[in-house]
Amino acid sequence: MTIAQNPLYNWLEGDCLRVAPKLLGWKLISNLGSYKTGGRIVEVEAYYYGAGDPASHAYRGLTPRTAPMFERGGAIYVYLSHGLHCCMNIVVGPAGEAQAVLIRALEPTVGLETMAARRRVSDPRLLTRGPGRLAQALGIGLQHSGSRLGTQLQLKPPPQLIAPAAIIAGPRVGIKRAAERPWRFYLAESPFVSSPRA
């Protein structure tokens, strides 16, 4: 089922500053590598080229790498960080605006054994805390950039609405430009949220 056919995902066409906190509590499920893995989203960051965000990878315009960001909501953008770690974004908003939500941390709930094997650690707290760890645990690589939410990667709604008071907004992690914008959102009570860098 494509995102256009699935009313479940219609809200992904909205503004990333609204969609990002709304993604908290949703489950991100990966069926990559013939294993089912995933968990509950507890930490995200919004990147908004259309709002003049200098921290967005799309800030200098459309390039081969960032092309998926310019697609409409539901596209997946994956980039390589420091030559080592892949990080996954869900593109939101209308095509051309390059709005993206970086998924920074999950509470692991599905396929713990598979994720532990991929990560080569057993501590559940180290499986999906941080964007690089998360992508590794779910089997996500650069080859998945440009794909769309669907059967391989999918979202499942939370059983109940997340109370706005449970969500904290703060500065994004690890960026140099526009570091003052409070576009990081996370669940206050979750022990699976990554710690901000000093």
Place this chain on the structure above:
DNA sequence: GGAATGATGTACT
């Protein structure tokens, strides 16, 4: 063709 850069994670002191 070459150099600088980085939305990170791990290991070690």
Place this chain on the structure above:
DNA sequence: GTACATCATTCCG
């Protein structure tokens, strides 16, 4: 808290 691994991408000449 600091060091450093490691490479796709982008920009410059």
